[in-house]
Amino acid sequence: xxxxDKVDAVEEMRDKFRNSNAAVVTAYTGLTVAQLQQLxxxxxxxxxxxxAKNTLTKIAANEAGITTLDDLFAGSSAVAFVTGDPVEAxxxxxxxxxxxxxxxxxxxxLDGKALSADxxxxxxxxxxxxxxxxxxxxxFKGKQSQAAQLFQxxxxxxxxxxDALRAKQDEQGGAE
Numbered sequence: 438x439x440x441x442d443k444v445d446a447v448e449e450m451r452d453k454f455r456n457s458n459a460a461v462v463t464a465y466t467g468l469t470v471a472q473l474q475q476l477x478x479x480x481x482x483x484x485x486x487x488x489a490k491n492t493l494t495k496i497a498a499n500e501a502g503i504t505t506l507d508d509l510f511a512g513s514s515a516v517a518f519v520t521g522d523p524v525e526a527x528x529x530x531x532x533x534x535x536x537x538x539x540x541x542x543x544x545x546x547l548d549g550k551a552l553s554a555d556x557x558x559x560x561x562x563x564x565x566x567x568x569x570x571x572x573x574x575x576x577f578k579g580k581q582s583q584a585a586q587l588f589q590x591x592x593x594x595x596x597x598x599x600d601a602l603r604a605k606q607d608e609q610g611g612a613e
Contacts, residue, residue: 443493450489450497450516459519459547460498461530461557462509467539476540479529483521489514505551509543523547527561 454460465473465488477486491510498506519526534540542554552560 454501459523461545
């Protein structure tokens with residue numbers, strides 16, 4: 438019979454897998470408690486770093502419908518559950534791993550799609566969601582001003598064409 442504390446741990450992690458839009462599995466062997474606390478701070482407000490037993494984490498992930506991470510739960514494993522911008526959390530993990538080589542990114546999942554360690558590092562190289570949205574808004578604003586100029590040019594071109602036709606008709610009418 439399963440112990441109540443283990444059942445609670447599995448339920449908690451299952452809910453975290455379900456409510457997170459990304460989860461990153463890491464190996465943390467050799468990191469001190471102080472370094473783990475520093476890592477948790479570097480992930481930002483929208484991510485939680487959880488150290489748990491591999492078997493419990495694997496059960497929780499499977500119950501949440503995520504089976505692509507099963508191979509990653511070997512050795513020392515911890516999971517960063519991301520509820521906000523996954524780029525911010527990936528940057529936090531990448532930057533921390535640069536300074537602390539004992540942290541190894543094994544892989545993860547983003548919106549149900551499995552990610553390799555290299556893909557997570559590429560995700561960390563992206564600009565933040567806010568920066569990308571502001572660039573997109575700027576591009577739309579530029580396109581809107583071009584469209585406005587085009588729409589303003591069409592009526593004035595039409596008026597000039599009509600005036601030219603009238604002038605031509607007046608010339609032809611005056612010549613007769």
